[in-house]
Amino acid sequence: MNSADQDRLVAAFRRGAEDASAALSKWLGRPATLCVDRLDALPISAAAAVLGSGDEPICGCAMRIDGVVGGLLLLAAADAAGLSLADTLLERPVGTSIGWGDLERSAVVETANIVGCAYLNAICAALDPSETAGILPSPPLFLRDYPATVMEAALMEQPAPADTVLLARTEFRIDGTPVGCGLVFLPDAAGLTTSQSPAPGPRGRP
Amino acid sequence: MSDPLPPRTALLQGEAVEIGQIGVAVGGGVLRTFVGSCVGLVLHSRSQRAAALAHVMLPSSNGRGTPPGKYADTAVPETIRLLGEAAGEPGLACTAKLVGGAAMFAFQSGMPIGEQNLAALERILADLGIPITGRACGGGHGRRLAVDVVSGLVTIQTAGHGTEYLK
Numbered sequence: 584m585n586s587a588d589q590d591r592l593v594a595a596f597r598r599g600a601e602d603a604s605a606a607l608s609k610w611l612g613r614p615a616t617l618c619v620d621r622l623d624a625l626p627i628s629a630a631a632a633v634l635g636s637g638d639e640p641i642c643g644c645a646m647r648i649d650g651v652v653g654g655l656l657l658l659a660a661a662d663a664a665g666l667s668l669a670d671t672l673l674e675r676p677v678g679t680s681i682g683w684g685d686l687e688r689s690a691v692v693e694t695a696n697i698v699g700c701a702y703l704n705a706i707c708a709a710l711d712p713s714e715t716a717g718i719l720p721s722p723p724l725f726l727r728d729y730p731a732t733v734m735e736a737a738l739m740e741q742p743a744p745a746d747t748v749l750l751a752r753t754e755f756r757i758d759g760t761p762v763g764c765g766l767v768f769l770p771d772a773a774g775l776t777t778s779q780s781p782a783p784g785p786r787g788r789p
Numbered sequence: 790m791s792d793p794l795p796p797r798t799a800l801l802q803g804e805a806v807e808i809g810q811i812g813v814a815v816g817g818g819v820l821r822t823f824v825g826s827c828v829g830l831v832l833h834s835r836s837q838r839a840a841a842l843a844h845v846m847l848p849s850s851n852g853r854g855t856p857p858g859k860y861a862d863t864a865v866p867e868t869i870r871l872l873g874e875a876a877g878e879p880g881l882a883c884t885a886k887l888v889g890g891a892a893m894f895a896f897q898s899g900m901p902i903g904e905q906n907l908a909a910l911e912r913i914l915a916d917l918g919i920p921i922t923g924r925a926c927g928g929g930h931g932r933r934l935a936v937d938v939v940s941g942l943v944t945i946q947t948a949g950h951g952t953e954y955l956k
Contacts (some may be wrong), residue, residue: 606883628807628808628809628810631807631808636805636823638933640791640949645894645896647894647896655894655896695854707796720911721896724894724895724896726893726918727948727949727950728893728931728948729823729931729933731823731931731933732823732824732825732891732893732930732931732932732933733825733893733931735808735823735824735825735826735827736825736826736884736931737824737854737894738890739825739846739902739903740807740894741829741895745873787884
């Protein structure tokens with residue numbers, strides 16, 4: 584991928600973060616932003632460690648994306664951050680949730696659904712101005728596991744796991760403060776190849 | 790023979806083996822890694838107090854072969870070679886244990902990659918006459934594992950699915 588392609592992708596991912604920020608703010612009922620942290624091509628060993636290599640489990644959701652921008656989207660958070668997010672969504676004092684019951688899981692799954700779809704729809708629109716193709720996300724799958732195993736399994740979802748992996752990372756901020764939660768998107772290499780066509784225009788932007 | 794490390798200590802100490810890599814040690818210590826749909830291939834020689842751990846990602850190299858630990862068909866011979874070399878006894882007798890091969894995300898159609906990895910490793914080990922003496926495989930969760938080099942004891946911990954030992 585040349586630098587022009589990379590610039591186009593960064594612009595698309597930023598657009599995705601903007602739309603996802605609006606969706607998250609509406610969902611939470613308070614100011615929230617997703618900041619595009621990084622778009623990197625990493626060796627697979629480094630990619631496996633982007634969620635950390637610690638011994639404490641993390642929580643989150645995975646969504647398989649098919650369409651013009653195929654890949655795997657992860658919403659990942661430290662356990663405590665995920666439970667805090669659930670409390671916020673359930674309009675309870677932060678610290679109320681102490682474990683992953685059905686209600687807490689549902690709150691995180693719905694967050695992944697709303698934020699993830701807004702994020703990916705905007706990326707898709709940026710990379711496919713003709714609107715001839717869309718995306719088809721799977722239902723979010725709740726997960727709670729070690730960060731290294733979550734990321735390893737995500738890497739193995741790639742159609743042809745390569746030695747170098749492109750991934751985009753964003754960070755959630757609520758009321759301006761990082762909350763230990765974010766999105767990781769691993770686009771399929773083939774999907775990116777087909778989407779490297781005309782530069783995105785301002786279609787549909789406010 | 791020294792006593793194996795307590796399980797909790799074993800899981801937190803030792804040489805970390807990264808994805809697609811192979812770790813080998815002789816005479817003491819611990820090898821550890823995390824596996825989801827990948828498989829941790831443990832080879833152990835009790836007589837030589839030596840162990841190796843390969844973090845296998847895919848069932849077949851299809852002629853690529855690097856890094857050798859990444860693919861089942863290249864990882865097995867390379868792990869045997871490294872173990873024999875480290876122990877100073879090429880072709881030494883060893884036993885195998887398999888950990889991992891989970892299906893953490895149920896998005897793929899067809900046989901999950903974890904099952905493919907396990908099937909490939911089992912076939913290759915059988916062809917080479919290496920007995921599999923322990924397995925902690927499948928399911929929908931990841932595992933972290935630690936191999937005590939001297940005893941061959943494998944400690945496996947999960948997030949919410951308990952702890953398991955393969956002796």
